[in-house]
Amino acid sequence: MAGSEQRPGGLRIVYAGTPGFAVPALEALADSGHQVVAVFTQPDRPAGRGRKPQPSPVKQFALERGIPVHQPERLDEAARETLAGLTPDLMVVTAYGLILPQAVLDLPRLGCINIHASLLPRWRGAAPIQRAIEAGDAETGVAIMRMEAGLDTGPVLLERRIEIGERETAGELHDRLAALGGNAILDAVDGLATGRVKARAQPESGVTYARKLHKSEADIDWQQSALTIDRRVRAFSPWPVAQTRWQDKQLRVHAARPVMEASGTAGEVLKVDRDGVLVACGEGALRLERVQLPGKRPISGSDFANAGVQPGQRLGNAA
The missing domain is CATH 3.40.50.170 (Formyl transferase, N-terminal domain)
Structure with a gap:
């Protein structure tokens, strides 16, 4: 210049x-x-x-x-x-x-x-x-x-x-x-x-x-592939923030990572450990790395793992 x-x-x-x-x-x-x-x-x-x-x-x-x-x-x-x-x-x-x-x-x-x-x-x-x-x-x-x-x-x-x-x-x-x-x-x-x-x-x-963003797009469809959901999580950060349901509560997903080697029923919690919470998708799985419950501050996936989430639970509308 x-x-x-x-x-x-x-x-x-x-x-x-x-x-x-x-x-x-x-x-x-x-x-x-x-x-x-x-x-x-x-x-x-x-x-x-x-x-x-x-x-x-x-x-x-x-x-x-x-x-x-x-x-x-x-x-x-x-x-x-x-x-x-x-x-x-x-x-x-x-x-x-x-x-x-x-x-x-x-x-x-x-x-x-x-x-x-x-x-x-x-x-x-x-x-x-x-x-x-x-x-x-x-x-x-x-x-x-x-x-x-x-x-x-x-x-x-x-x-x-x-x-x-x-x-x-x-x-x-x-x-x-x-x-x-x-x-x-x-x-x-x-x-x-x-x-x-x-x-x-x-x-x-x-x-x-590039159509305007709407809050209605934020709901995660666990039938989609982990790669697709991961892109949407990143695209919707900082707004409107991707979200799903857990135990009838809204769960906002601020950060996640695809794990293509894992598989299971879409929306099913596959694993809970210090790395976070692994959720099955239509193809692969998504590791939740930073989430937020209503009225709470965002927490790490490992902290969410200690908040009562268990393998076999379902996320999404079927939760």
């Missing part, structure tokens, strides 16, 4: 983002030779036990850096007038949470670009990090693309690839991709400023959609 003394200066950038994933890229732009003239982010939302309105991570960072913040509920005419008054050269969008109408896409001189957490056209949509792990993908990355009216269909300016770790969770991969996006965005912005980066159309083949 070019040093800041070589970076084309003077680009007026409006940044639109909301969650923690969007902070590294904003920080990189704020520390560059470009000018972040304003941040657009979601309105404060109730959070925590007190359900008090809380600022988004992007808003918190912007306020710390003295960057003006705008929080429209919708990108209506008033919001578009505010944006036009900022006379941006470029708008950078990362997990903003609002769809940009064509009038907004057309407003900046250099258009709008988006940091997306997958290698497009694979995993367009809301949950690309989780779906990549769930599908067993070997690699993923970030794509920086020009935005257009379609869902993640715009031409790609550049991409950065990384391997997905064999035991990596969605939370861990999220943090690595956020940092990767923060590094890549400067190359993309500099390339746009100089005309060095040219967008390429996405291939028409290989399109997949």
